[in-house]
Amino acid sequence: MDLAAKQGPQDLELIAFFDLETVRTGEQEWEIVEFGAILVCPRTLVQVGEPYSTLIRPSRKDIVDNFSDRPNGITRQAIANAPSFTEVAGDIYGILHGRVWAGHNIEEFDCGLIKEAYAESKRKAPWYKFLIDTHPLLRQWFGKRAGDLKLATLGDYFGHGEQKHRSLDDVSRNLKVLKDAAAVLFLESNFPNLLPENTWIAPKSISESCISATHAPFKDGSQKICILHENLPLQVHCMGMKVLYGIDKKLNEPWLSFAVVVPPKLYDVLNVCDAHALRRFGELGINSEWKPVVKEDYNRYIHLSLNDETKIWRDGHPTMERVEHTELGDDELKMLFDQEETYVDAFFSLDTFINYNKMAGITLVAKKLFIHPRLPARAI
Structure with missing residues (x-):
């Protein structure tokens, strides 16, 4: 299934896990350089269809010219040759609109950037049915046992390896962390003497x-x-x-x-x-x-x-x-x-x-x- 294609009512039940990679352009200003998403069945937390990801060229040439190559493969040349946000806005809209959105720290960061990007491209922004932000969710239920609850720290805690800071990799890591934390909490609730x-x-x-x-x-x-x-x-x-x-x-x-x-x-x-x-x-x-x-x-x-x-x-x-x-x-x-x-x-x-x-x-x-x-x- 093409994630960006128009979906029917049943498909809208799927949860859209997504992540952004960004570049800082000012003290409190950021631009999106990558978007990645997977759709997940809420009953099984199993991925449905193929994932979607795209690099995105920043809106200003000076941002591209001053971009520092990253070891994860996001380079100046790669984003210079990437489509603009306007060119991929329709695909991203098809993935996100009307669905449950899920991600790590998306309420404070990613959601605002998506809204700004659609406003700048003069397009209608997608809206969510409701939001699952795994950062406050894990802070409430999992506590501070995994340190600062950043995605890299959580991945280390559960043995998922080094974080690559690529959108799809972070989305997959986020889903794995959520499953692992849920399993630990389930066991602790039913077997309090387990640890x-x-x-x-x-x-x-x-x-x-x-x-x-x-x-x-x-x-x-x-x-x-x-x-x-x-x-x-x-x-x-x-x-x-x-x-x-x-x-x-x-x-x-x-x-x-x-x-x-x-x-x-x-x-x-x-x-x-x-x-x-x-x-x-x-x-x-x-x-x-x-x-x-x-x-x-x-x-x-x-x-x-x-x-x-x-x-x-x-x-x-x-x-x-x-x-x-x-x-x-x-x-x-x-x-x-x-x-x-x-x-x-x-x-x-x-x-x-x-x-x-x-x-x-x-x-x-x-x-x-x-x-x-x-x-x-x-x-x-």
């Missing part, structure tokens, strides 16, 4: 004699106490905990938290953690009032805190809607936890603190929450 550095331990598997605490320098130069289990940072997953009361934001504290009834085994584990951390704080000469992690009332309960990295699954299944709490309004967030008989499967870390009131203790920071409107059968 050693992400080991989450159920309370029943925690040996209290293997719990310890150690001093560690914090990012601001102060000392931090790390809670360990078998010499690794202790990260806990506990299933089917009943929500005692929902979202609470305390005065002068930036984080949100909610309370859950603490199961007996977790109660014992957290008391041991408290004792180790308190002793280490004492060795540092810190005499702040200690705030026990378990609250004693008519129920024994703990607070689970939410931060910017907390991910929430509604209805307790990874394939259901996943959100960050920062995406929800106060009312929406409260509704998640205020239903009668709400239970959570929680994956949380143990962070020590000293606050402005000279109080110290352990904060349980929720990393992942699976919310159930009733007690899951597997937790009974």
Whole structure:
């Protein structure tokens, strides 16, 4: 199939992955020197038809004359002999118009250049059905584990080899990165203990004699106490905990938290953690009032805190809607936890603190929450 040919309604369902190579012509000015695209089936992420790419001659002769040859094959002679944007504008329009557009950092960069190029050529610009920019998408879901999230860095992370900075090569790399990241996130969501550095331990598997605490320098130069289990940072997953009361934001504290009834085994584990951390704080000469992690009332309960990295699954299944709490309004967030008989499967870390009131203790920071409107059968 010729990508630039006129397509029917079924073909418009295909995703247009594209990339531009550019030359800088001013402080905030760029011109396109190459366009490349492939069409992809949204159901299978398989390429459909042949790819399309073309070098493009810049609009001004001085840009061509001052162009420095690149080792990837984009040379002064090559772009001097290339068609102008006006000559290929119809082909590019046929590929992009009415489709879903996808690419890396295209919202901030490529889309604007395409719009400008069509305006300068006095042609109608293509429009997209909606946009998939993989840069903010990966920043939200994949985090900073792959560094700066540039396409070259992501390719190195997944072992795709050196980036060539040619449009079609970058498009292919982008699609491979997206598939690989999706596979990793799928495995992590379904098998949270898959990676050693992400080991989450159920309370029943925690040996209290293997719990310890150690001093560690914090990012601001102060000392931090790390809670360990078998010499690794202790990260806990506990299933089917009943929500005692929902979202609470305390005065002068930036984080949100909610309370859950603490199961007996977790109660014992957290008391041991408290004792180790308190002793280490004492060795540092810190005499702040200690705030026990378990609250004693008519129920024994703990607070689970939410931060910017907390991910929430509604209805307790990874394939259901996943959100960050920062995406929800106060009312929406409260509704998640205020239903009668709400239970959570929680994956949380143990962070020590000293606050402005000279109080110290352990904060349980929720990393992942699976919310159930009733007690899951597997937790009974």
